[in-house]
Amino acid sequence: NYWVLHVTDTVDYSTIQVEERPQPQGETVRVYPNPATHQVTVTGTGIQRVELLNTFGQVVMSTDYEPTDRVTLEMPSLKAGVYFARVINADDSPSTFKVIKE
Numbered sequence: 228n229y230w231v232l233h234v235t236d237t238v239d240y241s242t243i244q245v246e247e248r249p250q251p252q253g254e255t256v257r258v259y260p261n262p263a264t265h266q267v268t269v270t271g272t273g274i275q276r277v278e279l280l281n282t283f284g285q286v287v288m289s290t291d292y293e294p295t296d297r298v299t300l301e302m303p304s305l306k307a308g309v310y311f312a313r314v315i316n317a318d319d320s321p322s323t324f325k326v327i328k329e
Contacts, residue, residue: 255271255272256269256270256271256274256314256316256322256324257269257270257271258312258314258324258326261324261325261326261327262326262327262328262329263302263326263327263328263329264328264329265301265302265303266299266300266301266302266303267299267300267302267312267326268297268298268299268300269297269298269299269300269312269314270296270297270298271296271314271316272296272316272317273294273295273296273316273317273318274292274294274295274296274297274298274314274315274316274317275291275292275293275294275315275316275317276289276290276291276292276313276314276315277289277290277292277298277300277312277313277314277315278312278313278315279300279302279305279310279311279312279313279326280310280311280312280313281308281310281311282308282309282310282311287305287310288300288302288305294316294317300312302328305328306328307328307329308327308328309325309326309327309328310325310326310327310328311323311324311325311326312324312326
């Protein structure tokens with residue numbers, strides 16, 4: 228007796244994405260360097276939370292801060308690829324930026 232199986236991946240990865248949200252008018256948030264190797268710096272006004280999401284929208288890193296104007300995220304343990312930085316300011320207005328990790 229023999230069984231023959233053919234297993235395929237049924238997930239359509241082209242439809243999985245995280246939406247980039249532009250900054251609210253008057254806000255100046257920067258995420259650099261991009262592409263990054265070991266760390267990324269986020270500057271802006273009243274940053275309270277920074278989340279790093281993978282392409283599936285899962286939070287892989289999240290940090291809360293007292294309102295600040297500059298944050299440095301250390302990310303040497305993350306694999307190379309595309310991530311999204313969601314930056315939340317003191318007025319709860321989120322902005323999302325694409326970050327490439329080399």
